Amino acid sequence: MAQEAWLGIDLGTQSVRALAVSGDGRVLGGGTAPLEGRRDGPRHEQEPGEWWDAVCTASRAALTSAEDVRLAGLAVCGTSGTVLLTDPAGRPLGPALMYDDGRAWAEAERLRSAGFAVQHTWGLPKALWLARTHGRTHGHGTVTHQPDLITARLVGHPVPTDSSHALKTGYDVAAEAWPDLPGALELPDVVRPGTQLGEVCAAAAEATGIPAGTTVIAGMTDGCAAQLASGALREGSWNSVLGTTLVLKGATAAPVHDPTGVVYNHRAPDGSWLPGGASSVGAGVLTAAFAGADPAAMDEQAAAHEPAGAITYPLVSPGERFPFLAPQATALVLGEPAGEADLWAALLQGVAFAERLCLDYLHHLGAPLDGPLTFTGGGARSPYWNQLRADVLGRPARVPEQTEPALGMAALAAHGVTGEALPDVAERMVRIRTVMAPRPDRTAVFAEPYARLVDELTTRGWLPGPVAAHALSRLSLDTADS
Incomplete structure (x- = not known):
């Protein structure tokens, strides 16, 4: 007899990934298709039609x-903060502004002056920018998030957006309603993630190979999808997603309040909270600095440089969003690396230091950190980096067999169709490959360079003094201690 499976689709920056997953977490089939974008200074766009073509292939x-x-159901995740405008039939009116497009700076500044806790690359300022710059040409279309375009094509008509993607467009996830927003924006209806949106129509079935009648479930952002793929859904548990950049997301019974907007709170399907933030440090610095390098070979050489001769805060692009808000921040290197291996080590350690500072900041805000920590993302493929991060953080970390956001969407699809509690579904589908235990002697070695970095970030005016003091006060503790 045919085996029941769930399809997760991840709309990434460089590709679309699809996974067919069994109820116990076995990956039964996978597919991928590349995506291209246009980058020019602060501009980063993609053509929405290419998303659909890639979904069909994957x-x-x-x-x-x-x-x-x-196939019993599917769900789709996308890059958080990516928006476009669509006509009443759901057709794109122009290109999509990607998650890191920075052209809506003026709109963001006006929103912040008006009391909105938004960051400069969030969906709301970009939606206002689109309405202002493209509205005269294309008309004032409906604000649409990346997965909405795909789910609409799958079911054959426009669908509500999910509250996870709507969060950065100004949706109030506590009140579960759109607040009064500036500008003449046409906003979509919103449902919770896990809501059934409809069934795959005949035309979509022919294009994608997905059987007609398959239930389509409202998804979540890629960061939340990765959190689902980590199983970090019990209170106090956290997922650290290390890809091009670094994202931390946790599970709490109540939202984590941060008046600066550095930490924001998604809402889980059951009404609990998924707080977190997205940093601009990450593995992208390795690609930029060492194009074509063999990561495993460089990791082996880096092991001789603990700590490295230089201290870094390795921003992938200018500006930092978490664990502090500093739009003017630039990549930082203290000292002179003693060759390529030492620089590689300094970059790996710098990401780990930023990760520790993120956890220290969350503790400063009162977030519970006493549950398990899970590493996912492309960076989690490096055993050396996983151990280094556990050492710097001073706490154990789990690494699942499968770390892709598409797995999280498969789990969400299963929840949405069966009604089973999402934490139970995720724990059954997520298979832990290994647990990294911190080595106390190595944790001690990294305390001094971490303290130097915290001092430097404070001196430059990027890191607030109270946050720095709190981080330094926790140097003798691991990042799970209360």
Whole structure:
């Protein structure tokens, strides 16, 4: 008999990934298709039509490689803060502004002056920018998030957006309503993640290979999807997603209040909270500094440089969003690296220091940190970096077998169709590969360079003094201690 399976689709920056997953977490089939974008200074756009073409390719490949399965449901995640305008039929009126497009700076400044806790690359300022710059040409279309375009194509008509993607467009996830927002924006209806949106229509089935009648479930952002893929859904547990940049997301019974907006709170399908933040440090600095390098070979050489001769705060692009808000921040290097291996080590350690500072900031805000910590993202493929991060943080970390956001969407699809509690579904589908235990002697070695970095960030005016003092006061503790 055909095996029941769930399809997760992840709309990434560089590709679309689709996974067919069994109820116990076995990946039965997978497919991927590349995406291209246009970057020019602060501009970062993609053509929405290419998303659909890539979904068709990736989904067909995933289902072709998954033999004898009965697809019971699917969900789609996308990059957080990516927005576009669509007409009443759901067709794009122009290109999409990607998650890190920085052209809506003036709109963000006006929003912040008016009391809105938004960051400069969030969806709301970009929606206002689109309405202002493209509205005269294309008309004032409906504000649409990346996955909405795909789910609408799948079911054959426009659908509500999910509250996870709507968060950065100004949606009030506590009141579950749009507040009074400036500008003449046409805003979509909103539902919680896990809500059934409809069924795959015949035309979409022919294009994607997904059987007609398959239930389509409202998804979440890629960061939340990665959190689901980590199983970090019990209170006090956290997921650290290390990809091009670094994202930390946790699970709490109540929202974590941060008046600066550095930490924001998504809402889980059951009404609990998923606080977190997105940093601009990450593995992207390795690609930029060491194009074509063999990461495993560089990791092996870096092991001889603990601590490195230089201290870094390795921003992938100018400006920092978490654990502090500093739009003027730039990549930082203290000292002179003693060769390429030492620089590689300094960059790995710098990301780990930023990760520790993120956890220290969350503790400063009163967030519970006493649950398990899970590493996901492309960076989690490096055993050396995983151990280094556990050492710097001074706490154990779990690494699942499968770290892709598409797995999280498969779990959300199962929840949305069956009604089973999402933490239970995720824990059954997430398979832990290994647990990294911190080495106390190595944790001690990194305390001094971490303290130097905290001092430097404070001196430059990027890191607030009270946050720095709190971080330094916790140097003798691991980042799970209360």
